Every structure is written in C-alpha cells, then in structure tokens.
Amino acid sequence: MTSYHVAVDSTDSATLGMCTTYLGAVLLERLSELPLELSSPPELVRLNPNVPWKTRGNGAFCLRYEGEKDLLDEILFIAENVIWNLSVFEDPQTNPGLVILEGEVPISFREIYHRALHEILYLDAVKEVGDYAGALMKGWKNERGLIGALSAVGADLAEHTYEAILYRPAAVKDRMRQVDAGTLREASKRYPSTFFNIDPEGNPVCIPHSPCPVILGIRGVDPSDTLEASRMVKAEGIERWVLWKTNQHTDAHIELVRGLSSLRPFSSISAEVSVSSPSAYIEGGHLFFDVSDPEGNTATCAAYEPTKGFRKSLSQLVQGDRLRVWGSIRSEDVPLPTINLEKVDVLELAVIGVPVNPRCPECGGPTESMGRGQGLRCKKCGFRGAGLEPVEKIMEREVRTGLIEPPSDAWRHLFRPSCLPTSKERGYGGPWWGTGAP
Ligand SMILES: [Zn+2]
Known part of the structure; x- marks a missing residue:
C-alpha cells in the first residue's frame, strides 16, 4: 500500500468559464476506477488572493488516496486526459499544472504552501522542490499552474471550512442557473452552521453568474450540515457534486x-x-x-x-x-x-474633548460668545458672567x-468572518462526492 496526492491548478478562465474544482469533480469519478480509496476529503485550496495573474479565485485542488503501488502511470494518464479535455487553453491566464506525489508529503511542500499564501513564488524554485521530492510534474503553456498544484499538495488544512458545490455539465454556458431561492433560504435557516448562502435581505449570494459549471456552493463549518443543506436546495441540471474541505474563510492568507x-x-x-x-x-x-x-x-x-x-x-x-x-x-x-x-x-x-458653551448659571439657558475675548452671554436672560468660559466636553x-x-x-474566499466558530470535525466520514444530485 502507498499514498498518492494528485493536485491541479490554473485550468479555468474568468471570462470563458470552467472551474478547476469541476475538473476535480470529474477526476474524482475517473480515479475511482483505480484500486484507490480517498484517504481524506477532497481539498479545495485557495492561495494568495493578491497574485496579479490568478485565473479566478486562485484556487487549486488536491485529492489524496491510499491504494496499490505502481499506479503512478495510470493516475497520470487519467489526470492528463481530464486536463486536456476540460482546461480553457485559449485563455492566456490559464496555464495548467498537475503534480502527483507518491508517499508522505515532505516539509518542503508545506513551506511552499505557506509561502504561496503570502508571497509571489518563482516557478523554478517550486519545480526544484518537486524534483527533489521525486514528484511527477506536468505543466502546460507557461506552466505557472505547477506553483498552485504543488502548494495544494503541501496544504495544511488544520483550520478549515467546507463547501458543497453542485455542478452542471461543462458544456452548459448559461449565465443563469435554475435554483429555487426559497429552498436555499430554508436550507440556510435549517442549517445555521452554513454561511454565505444568502444576504440579510434573503437574496442568494452563493450562485455564480459566470459561464462556469458551478451551479452553487454551500459553505459551512460542519461537513454533514453543509452537505445536507446542499441536498435541500432545488436546482435544475445537477450533473455531479463534491463536498470540499477547504481553507476558505480561515484567514490563512x-x-x-x-x-x-x-x-x-x-x-x-x-x-x-x-x-x-x-x-x-x-x-x-x-x-x-x-x-x-x-x-x-x-x-x-x-x-x-x-x-x-x-x-x-x-x-x-x-x-x-x-x-x-x-x-x-x-x-x-x-x-x-x-x-x-x-x-x-x-x-x-x-x-476627544470639544469646547462647549456652558448653560447660564442664573436661568439654565444656552449661552453664546459675545465675540473674540469678550466672554459669554446668556441667550435667554442676557446674563453676562465674567468667569463664564467654554468647558471641555468629551465628544x-x-x-x-x-x-x-x-x-x-x-468577502474574499479566505476572509474569516467573526461569526464563524473555530473548525471542529464532528466525525463525518463521507460520502464526499457523487454523480447526479446529492
Ligand atoms: Zn440666563
């Protein structure tokens, strides 16, 4: 038995659609044909939100498996095939990267993950770390996606949330999704550990308007609540779904x-x-x-x-x-x-103290200045007090x-709202993905 880590980044396009996580959803299905078991939930990893050339949300994914030895070639063949079929190669910002690592994740990968949240990394330095660890790396075009993919392998999701994403087929490019907002509002109410679904006015905020395959994503701190909430939402044309474990909303950046x-x-x-x-x-x-x-x-x-x-x-x-x-x-x-x-x-x-005219000592009326250096006079009874001076009042x-x-x-993907409790696993063991509606 051995372990495999399969990570992909930079396959989608802000303008032409696709979503790297959809590619992950398809890859989950394709890799299930091999004698492999997921060893942890599928991971959606957001990286430095300030990177100027990010595709959409600067998100990569990593799938971690345990299974038979000598499957590297087959995993590579399947992953390359999915990337070839689904990536938006025509967008100049889209530069796919695939990293497959067998065995334990080295500390050097963890360091790259942390640096990828805070800095701009150079491709050569990242490739060197991958080479040294014997990782399989396959990059397309300028190969920049290798940075995010290797970082995703190194991701440490000690602090995490979940997102249940429902997908439609990649060929569907409508900007509109048929989602019953009423069921979304009900789901949010029934599962208060989910968040970011609707705004205070009850309008959906978790449904994109881009031509990508995401129908909607339910975010939450409890995995089974998050999946159950996504099951309550009535939406048309669901092809597949994934319950992602993610560093979203943890301030990891x-x-x-x-x-x-x-x-x-x-x-x-x-x-x-x-x-x-x-x-x-x-x-x-x-x-x-x-x-x-x-x-x-x-x-x-x-x-x-x-x-x-x-x-x-x-x-x-x-x-x-x-x-x-x-x-x-x-x-x-x-x-x-x-x-x-x-x-x-x-x-x-x-x-902050601000000067305020005192009330009149005779009648309690308001006072006003008689001019520069002239003291104050009561507006009501005309009292003029020699000692009457503005007093300092705390603003x-x-x-x-x-x-x-x-x-x-x-909010950005990594923003941690104060309403979020710290993440605690509640013993949820899956399922983490499926075809059709959840
Ligand atoms: Zn007065």
Missing part, C-alpha cells in the same frame, strides 16, 4: 506582523496601529486614512467602494484611535504602502470598540 516597517507587496497582514490622519473619501467613493505603529512607521489604509457600510463605520475613526487591521498590501508604486482593508477591530477609542463617538466587517458580498 494573513500574516501577523509587529509593525508596519516590513510590508511586502502582494502579502496580507494583520497589525496593531493607531489612526494618524483624518479619513477622506476620494473620487469613486473609496475611503483612505493613514495609520502608524509605535515605532513611527506609517501606511495608508483603504476601504473601497464595494465595501459600502464598512467605509461609513471607518469614516468615523479619528486620530489616536487604536486598531487591529487586516488587509492586503497593494503594489509598491505608491508613496506609502497601502493596506487594502478586509476588517478592522477597534481596540480603543481616542478621548460622543458614533463608532464603538469591536470588529467592523464589510458586508458578505465584499
């Missing part, structure tokens, strides 16, 4: 950093900072403000228009407010490193301490 001195472009960080400038909206409705760390390093924080109410809450922050910010670093060709905010925890609000803040998060339609 975030690196905790101590200060702002070492922000690398294309990485995602979390840091404690203080607001150091008033916030300002720029054209297009994007909100910007500056922050600094205790060493005096500074950065600009940005909340873009699609995050809607998130910006409004952030616009009430003032200089001196202490925050923990989560976000991705944009490219370096701007004066200050810019943190594209994903969420903010308001740790401590600055205390009432509209913003409160605690997390500020964007609405769900602005």
